[in-house]
Amino acid sequence: MEMQLPPGLDRRGFDSALAAMRRTIGDTKVFATDLDRQTYIDAYALGDGMEHAASMALAPETVQEVQAIVRVANEHKLPLWPVSRGRNLGYGMAAPRMAGSAVLDMTHMNKIIEVDTRYAHAQLEPGVGFYQMHEHLRDNRIPLWMSVPANGWGSVIGNALERGIGYTPYGDHTSKICGMEVVTPTGEIVRTGMGAMEGNKAWAHYPHGFGPSWDQMFVQSNFGIVTKANMWLMPEPEMSAHVQVNLPRPEDIGWAIDALAELRQRGVIEHNIIFGNYLHDASAFTTRADWYQGEGPLPDAIAEKIQKQFNVGWWTFHLSLFGYGRIVEENMKIVRAALEPRLGAGLDWKLWKRGEPIEPFGPSTGVPFVLPLNVANWMGGRGGHVGFSPVMPPSGELALAAFRSRKARFEAAGLDYYCSFTMGHRHIANVNMIIFNRDDADMVKRTQALFTQMIKDAREEGYGEYRTHIDYMDPVADTYDFNNGALMRLNEKVKDALDPNGILAPGKNGIWPARLRKEKRA
């Protein structure tokens, strides 16, 4: 595999940086063979992934090693791309935005430093995965629940740092961060919130400190490397109730979003609600070829067959309630009153009570799963997917309009429409996932064109993405255009002040350091 050098470093400079890294953290923590580099290519890359190919990977085990790496990187102007566990599926995985960057792989910093049962929080290193954490809680019979995302193979901290979401009342992961330790681009250790005081006892209890609050500045950011963070966990409830709801027609998403937006605003439903179309189940358990051999979008008759086989609707969503038994029971009545008249059918709740195993309820009770990984196989060949996810008000009318616009674009591109709406506390994210076959060059091209078109469409409608694949970070950042990109200029000022050599994650979310700003247009 051809080696990509970072801009500004020739082979000699690179070799010198590599040697310095080996000297500094030891050979066994530096990975720079062709096979190593191959490992960090985005498995779902649109194309061969070489435009995001890493030059090496570095795997520190301590914060001091992170500092040492940062010092060497500054000396040699070697760009670093930190990943927690590198499982940022559909967004580039572990691959850096800029080819030639060294991946700073935090997988080996995976200590569960503390779990406080009484006050329901944990202090974790970024390498701690959802499965590891789940097993820790389970094996030690700690009555706290995690919130896990779709595909729980990643990092607890990493997911929160990208604003990932889960399915419990603690599912807005980034808002559950309460103080961090960060290594700055110049190698200083900083602690945020109350942790800015040595030995402070309230670090994991109060999310702010004295003065400006930094936590969210290290989210989707290249201002620092998070080396540990406190995360709030959910106290095990007395009871929970779960129900699957099927909506038979595509246009049902309109009334359902309006009804559920009110229940979310009023705190009856406290978790992110995922409205997924019938392709979710079909792609988890089967491939397209099992259903249809033709070209173009799936015919409606197939859609009906899929819904029947998996007992799903055109849209399906799951609702959960958590808390004291008597509260859960009353909330079930409120949800019934809101939905059953429109559904024309009763809700069939499944109950969990304290003392029973949570595993059968899966992610709704914070148990990690990876079933949605299968999605990538839908089209055949080496599969991949990439999602376009603009944020919108939780309005049925706007959701229907967006749905129709995106669906028409997918159909015109000859691609199957895998769609979700994810309802947060006061917003929806409209997740339009393109599933493609990497081995089909024409399909890859259509995928890219469709993505670019959707960025443009959504911008015109007044929506922007909350997160995106490394391929699209610049064009998506460009849609944030108020006052000619004033917020980006602010980000750049901070970037240049904190990272004068421009070594940390150049191009992350569209933020480039001064010396590489021209790369942005490359």
Next chain:
Amino acid sequence: MEMQLPPGLDRRGFDSALAAMRRTIGDTKVFATDLDRQTYIDAYALGDGMEHAASMALAPETVQEVQAIVRVANEHKLPLWPVSRGRNLGYGMAAPRMAGSAVLDMTHMNKIIEVDTRYAHAQLEPGVGFYQMHEHLRDNRIPLWMSVPANGWGSVIGNALERGIGYTPYGDHTSKICGMEVVTPTGEIVRTGMGAMEGNKAWAHYPHGFGPSWDQMFVQSNFGIVTKANMWLMPEPEMSAHVQVNLPRPEDIGWAIDALAELRQRGVIEHNIIFGNYLHDASAFTTRADWYQGEGPLPDAIAEKIQKQFNVGWWTFHLSLFGYGRIVEENMKIVRAALEPRLGAGLDWKLWKRGEPIEPFGPSTGVPFVLPLNVANWMGGRGGHVGFSPVMPPSGELALAAFRSRKARFEAAGLDYYCSFTMGHRHIANVNMIIFNRDDADMVKRTQALFTQMIKDAREEGYGEYRTHIDYMDPVADTYDFNNGALMRLNEKVKDALDPNGILAPGKNGIWPARLRKEKRA
């Protein structure tokens, strides 16, 4: 009144800055007489307040005028101290940290730009006060509730920007900010979150944007001037229930905090709980002289008399429940089960139901009040107060220890112990308020010594303040000492990058610009 010039400006430079301000925004918006300056002296200053005396005040009416002021301030190196309505009582009111600063008084930027009833948010300028907002909601029969702080004469936005709190489930005001417009120290208009996209429809719905989130960087900060912000409001519930609980003995705070911390963690109680000692009611309705003429702390016998007259405990707190009627009723049972066995008495709930007036319930239903303003009269003379408020875990044991330590310090200083614990979602703030007579020089001295001592005590115990008076911003900032003040160095880097001339709020929360950093030790 002697005029204080800002450091680095002689009289001629100052006059030239003043003339430029008059030319730029017009005479009627520039205030620079002795009487004007007197208006901006902290009414509760420990001393004559001259060390925080403003040199002038500027009252813009539009964001363009704010930009113009910032440009002139940069040209003339005139420091600006922005205040929303300048009612930051007990923290310096409208007075600047650094003498000679020009107060940038946003009181006249008081437009309620939008109230979205369906989605329960408002876009406000910083001059909008709690009373103004309350009247707007009431007169337009908008079924949304505010959250108001003790003393509702201030600014809705200003209070959120200082991390003030209120008494409803929306009482963590800073967390209800969802996107801002800010003028940077160099005069650029920036919008945060989704507002970074021109015309974005989700600005007030989703608190983040793409990349790092800035909102909390403009809180307790001197990185920008907030010119508008979106605030989430609470949808009017179907029902609410309110109860006063009296704890007869000082040590009852221990079990009460433990019991309520669990109810807060589990979401049964969703608002900040204020545990206040008997002096709260006594000082709201009477003065010390009504009870006692002697020197030294109030005798226990007086404390008992006060509790009897006002029907309060040694500690008193209020609980409220909000939501659908059936949920409120079940939650009342849960609260009863948690508290009544320890209290040995039943809770006497008062109910509010939709359609009834909320006014009789006051701040518990978001109705502003100013009764606690009377506190300052307790000691006689020109009164004032200043609060020391470290943040702690919500532990009864730790609360009791802090209570005993602080109480002993108050008594040794011969000052009455006005104490609260404020319980947030997962923390408590221990508010130790010193009430003093500004005309009693010795009492002022004892107040200052006690405050300084408590900063030191709390630091040793592992606690820091969440907010402080302008007199104590530097010493409190100094307690955040991890890695030799690493977070402050980070703040200073950003300060210098965003505010190269050091014109915006020098010294705010201990953050000084490079050119004035020596002032910090002054």
